[in-house]
Amino acid sequence: MVATKEIQQEDVYVGIDTGGTFTDCILSQKGKAPIVIKVHSTPSNPAEAILEGLERLSKLAGIPIQKVNSISHGTTVATNAMLQEQWAKVGLVTTKGFRDVLEIGTQMRPELYQLQQQKPAPIVPRNLRTEVAERMAPTGEILESVSKEEVYTVLKELITEDIESLAVVLLFSYANAEHESLIREVAEELAPDLYVGISSEISPEFREYTRTSTTVINAALTPIVRRYIRHLRRELKNKGIQGKLNIMQSNGGIISGEAEVAAHNLVLSGPAGGIVAAAEIAKNAGFSNVLTFDMGGTSSDIGIIIDGEPQVSEKTTVNGVYPLQIPTVDIHTVGAGGGSIAWKDSGGALKVGPKSAGASPGPACYGKGGTEPTVTDANLHLGRLDAQNFLGGEFTVYPEKSQDALQALADNLGLDVERVALGILDVANANMAGALRVVSSQRGHDPRDFALIAFGGAGPLHATALARELGVKNVIIPATPGVLCAHGLLLSDVRHDFTHTEIVALEKADSLQLERSAAELEQRGMERLREDGIPSDRVRLNRTLDLRYKGQEYYLNVPIEGKITKELLEQAMQDFHTVHERTYGHAAVHEPVEMVNLRLSAFGEVERIESHPNNGKNLTNGNASYRSVYFQQGGWTNTPIYKREQLGVDVEIKGPAIVMQMDTTIVVEPGQSMRNDAQGNLIISLGGDK
Numbered sequence: 001m002v003a004t005k006e007i008q009q010e011d012v013y014v015g016i017d018t019g020g021t022f023t024d025c026i027l028s029q030k031g032k033a034p035i036v037i038k039v040h041s042t043p044s045n046p047a048e049a050i051l052e053g054l055e056r057l058s059k060l061a062g063i064p065i066q067k068v069n070s071i072s073h074g075t076t077v078a079t080n081a082m083l084q085e086q087w088a089k090v091g092l093v094t095t096k097g098f099r100d101v102l103e104i105g106t107q108m109r110p111e112l113y114q115l116q117q118q119k120p121a122p123i124v125p126r127n128l129r130t131e132v133a134e135r136m137a138p139t140g141e142i143l144e145s146v147s148k149e150e151v152y153t154v155l156k157e158l159i160t161e162d163i164e165s166l167a168v169v170l171l172f173s174y175a176n177a178e179h180e181s182l183i184r185e186v187a188e189e190l191a192p193d194l195y196v197g198i199s200s201e202i203s204p205e206f207r208e209y210t211r212t213s214t215t216v217i218n219a220a221l222t223p224i225v226r227r228y229i230r231h232l233r234r235e236l237k238n239k240g241i242q243g244k245l246n247i248m249q250s251n252g253g254i255i256s257g258e259a260e261v262a263a264h265n266l267v268l269s270g271p272a273g274g275i276v277a278a279a280e281i282a283k284n285a286g287f288s289n290v291l292t293f294d295m296g297g298t299s300s301d302i303g304i305i306i307d308g309e310p311q312v313s314e315k316t317t318v319n320g321v322y323p324l325q326i327p328t329v330d331i332h333t334v335g336a337g338g339g340s341i342a343w344k345d346s347g348g349a350l351k352v353g354p355k356s357a358g359a360s361p362g363p364a365c366y367g368k369g370g371t372e373p374t375v376t377d378a379n380l381h382l383g384r385l386d387a388q389n390f391l392g393g394e395f396t397v398y399p400e401k402s403q404d405a406l407q408a409l410a411d412n413l414g415l416d417v418e419r420v421a422l423g424i425l426d427v428a429n430a431n432m433a434g435a436l437r438v439v440s441s442q443r444g445h446d447p448r449d450f451a452l453i454a455f456g457g458a459g460p461l462h463a464t465a466l467a468r469e470l471g472v473k474n475v476i477i478p479a480t481p482g483v484l485c486a487h488g489l490l491l492s493d494v495r496h497d498f499t500h501t502e503i504v505a506l507e508k509a510d511s512l513q514l515e516r517s518a519a520e521l522e523q524r525g526m527e528r529l530r531e532d533g534i535p536s537d538r539v540r541l542n543r544t545l546d547l548r549y550k551g552q553e554y555y556l557n558v559p560i561e562g563k564i565t566k567e568l569l570e571q572a573m574q575d576f577h578t579v580h581e582r583t584y585g586h587a588a589v590h591e592p593v594e595m596v597n598l599r600l601s602a603f604g605e606v607e608r609i610e611s612h613p614n615n616g617k618n619l620t621n622g623n624a625s626y627r628s629v630y631f632q633q634g635g636w637t638n639t640p641i642y643k644r645e646q647l648g649v650d651v652e653i654k655g656p657a658i659v660m661q662m663d664t665t666i667v668v669e670p671g672q673s674m675r676n677d678a679q680g681n682l683i684i685s686l687g688g689d690k
Helices: 046-061 077-083 148-159 178-190 208-238 257-261 269-284 375-381 399-413 417-439 459-470 481-489 511-531 566-584
Strands: 012-018 022-029 035-040 070-074 090-095 129-132 142-144 165-169 195-198 244-248 290-295 300-306 316-318 322-324 332-334 340-344 350-356 451-455 474-477 494-505 539-549 556-560 593-604 625-631 635-643 657-661 664-668 673-676 682-685
Touching: 012 046, 012 269, 012 481, 022 046, 022 481, 035 046, 035 481, 046 208, 070 269, 070 481, 077 208, 077 269, 090 148, 090 208, 129 148, 148 178, 165 178, 165 208, 178 195, 195 208, 208 244, 208 257, 208 322, 244 269, 244 481, 269 290, 269 300, 269 451, 269 481, 290 417, 290 459, 300 417, 332 417, 340 375, 340 399, 340 417, 350 417, 375 399, 375 417, 399 417, 417 459, 417 625, 451 459, 451 481, 459 474, 459 664, 459 682, 494 511, 511 539, 511 566, 511 593, 539 566, 556 566, 664 673, 664 682
Parallel strands: 012 070, 070 244, 090 129, 090 165, 165 195, 290 451, 451 474, 635 657
Antiparallel strands: 012 022, 022 035, 290 300, 300 332, 316 322, 340 350, 474 682, 494 593, 539 556, 539 593, 625 635, 657 664, 673 682
């Protein structure tokens, strides 16, 4: 182990986002420009890539690695285990009569009208699901006490099955956790090393099946995540790194100590960082309402930021099947990426995706055996990508292989190659524009009122065409778009979420009792933040209500501010009508409104490190190189090519233009203009409606 007593930590912060192909790393040091690198991911042991990244950052920064104050990490460990259904072996204890809730589920399924679809297997098989006799009323009143002797008998039998974790989900336990707590005590007595997750802590909300599913997913992922985090902490300690390890959650906030037992909160750990960074960057650039567009190799993640805040959903699904009742950054994913394959359907139409060439064999131009044309091949053929400087010249591509793949498809379609290549981009852009409309116009927001921030390796290639399609007037390209998720890790606040379920007509709600419940949630939030070392002057507490019209199944979340009074609840009711009108196009203002949940989000604000972008000289077209690029507006055009690091501040450059940097390429179409702002963001103006 490296001795560290003589090395003092400094204002050095590291963000590391582990992806399937690359692990993105960023080091931020007060008063200096951030350092950004990519290293190849090591899926069998993700910690190896993290340690390699830290060593390289240390050398580039010229500081000992032990001086790192904190490391914020976006991990795919929970995501991969979930996608591959490599669950830990879980036992489940339920109220007598509710053993099969997990398997029965609801009528919702991936293909609702598919008569022949196969029902997915439950995460916990029936032989590992058991019951105890007990009953709790919805109010929390105990109707039938649980027998400790029965609990001992049931748990002893389950433990002999070599389960790795235990989920406990009793009826109405969100109103009274006494019985679940007793079962956990017995389980920990019988098997001290066994992880026990109880629903009254994991998902203290109504809806029995969703609460069961969420608690079971937590139990199925926690042993896997806990092993990984403990291994990573040991490796960091062996390197003499004593700084705090933070883990990104799906809700866009970070946690530290409790990450080991909050595995269900990590399923969208990676993409959430990009949305957080996009919100901060857009705000600093003067944009509060922003659509986010993260395009990678196989898919694109779409999000929306309103009034500077990433939108959060209170529920998501795992593998499109298992409901997960947790706050998650609202991300819509579409199967369109740089590796999406173009093909001809049975009707003779050109289609793109969802099948992807992936990293292996990859697009045809990679020269690794791929023969089908992809979006990347189309961009390369049309001159938008530079074969000599792909990924900063570190990766060799073969334009002739793109030509061959595109020619074969063009012959099949009876079109020329340029028409097919441009058609591939048009179809891919149409797919992504549709996804952007899902999070905007389909939810009552006009995309023309938003800016578009593009990131990911392929996002800036397509951003201006998408903006033109949607009528968006401004596009923002961050300074380091290819590693923005890692950047977002350094901008994320600590976050803890709490819920109190109480189903009551809003006009009959006891405002004094609700205020007491809110105060209790706030106290819990403050305690958690104190444990995280957050000073009181950096604490922010947000209250919201889940409201619905009486008789509705689902609800809408409405923010509230200040002490809960009758007047505040009346205002919340009016706000609900407004949100309902905006979301669904109508409001039933004369219908009674029900409150379902009171929610509290406790934020611990982290220190923001001021960035110092390395802006270049004031360039003109005379400083650019040129190559022929194909545009829809004008065909093949002799186009200036700029290097991103050479762009000066507030120098306006007219399109068409191509801007190259190590982690992406930016396309500026004819009739558009761009400028580099003081924060190093490239702002592209379209100059009017579509």
